[in-house]
Amino acid sequence: MPLLPVALLVVLLCLPAAPHAAAAEDDPTPTPWPPQFHAKLLMDYHGNLSLADLWYDWPRGRNLHVIRYQLAADAPYYDAEWNNGTSFFYTPARRTCRSAAVGVGILRPDWLVPGSVYLGRRDAGGFDCHVWAKADFITYYEDVRTKRPVKWVFYTGRIAYVMSFEVGAVLEDAEWQAPEYCFTKDGGLPDPDLSRGHDESFIPRSVL
Ligand SMILES: *[C@@H]1O[C@H](CO)[C@@H](O)[C@H](O)[C@H]1NC(C)=O
Numbered sequence: 001m002p003l004l005p006v007a008l009l010v011v012l013l014c015l016p017a018a019p020h021a022a023a024a025e026d027d028p029t030p031t032p033w034p035p036q037f038h039a040k041l042l043m044d045y046h047g048n049l050s051l052a053d054l055w056y057d058w059p060r061g062r063n064l065h066v067i068r069y070q071l072a073a074d075a076p077y078y079d080a081e082w083n084n085g086t087s088f089f090y091t092p093a094r095r096t097c098r099s100a101a102v103g104v105g106i107l108r109p110d111w112l113v114p115g116s117v118y119l120g121r122r123d124a125g126g127f128d129c130h131v132w133a134k135a136d137f138i139t140y141y142e143d144v145r146t147k148r149p150v151k152w153v154f155y156t157g158r159i160a161y162v163m164s165f166e167v168g169a170v171l172e173d174a175e176w177q178a179p180e181y182c183f184t185k186d187g188g189l190p191d192p193d194l195s196r197g198h199d200e201s202f203i204p205r206s207v208l
């Protein structure tokens with residue numbers, strides 16, 4: 001039986017410094033997102049907590065995040081992203097809105113596949129997960145059994161825990177309409193959250 005350990009050693013020595021730097025053929029690939037879903041997320045940004053509803057609608061080319069920061073009197077905060085490259089960030093309680101030309105569309109359902117690196121299997125809060133990293137920007141945990149996303153860790157330290165994942169759920173059209181004060185000449189009052197260099201898009205699209 002001495003052959004096996006020697007073969008193993010050779011394999012180990014030949015491994016590049018970064019594990020799985022080159023995608024091995026038998027590495028699992030991330031499951032593409034369903035074209036439409038609703039996810040409830042628990043977000044933690046260095047202790048700053050929020051609950052977010054994520055409505056993803058690829059056929060209609062839009063993506064909405066409704067974010068409620070912990071005990072925020074002015075919740076919710078909306079981040080509506082359109083496939084034509086326009087995003088609207090607004091807070092109805094304060095009637096503030098800002099729009100941005102992001103220049104790229106929303107994430108494709110298979111956005112994680114190209115350029116992702118498989119990191120192996122890890123436990124995430126009791127869920128056995130496949131884990132991928134993409135562009136040093138996101139680490140993505142997917143449940144091995146159900147293939148649902150479980151956890152996203154962003155390079156900024158922001159963590160999103162997926163609390164529910166409703167495949168095929170669609171938000172009605174009226175809910176997508178940006179409020180009228182987004183379309184006034186100055187686009188509403190400047191949103192202080194944004195002028196502080198707040199990470200604008202929920203999942204920044206430009207780096208993907
Ligand atoms: C959490 O972060 C958001 C966005 O920057 C901010 O509006 C909110 O006030 C923060 N919450 C606390 C408790 O600091």
Ligand SMILES: *[C@@H]1O[C@H](CO)[C@@H](O)[C@H](O)[C@H]1NC(C)=O
Nearest residue numbers: 082083084085086087101178
């Ligand atoms: C993109 O689509 C939204 C929603 O229909 C619209 O309000 C916005 O003006 C569009 N932006 C551009 C640059 O066409």
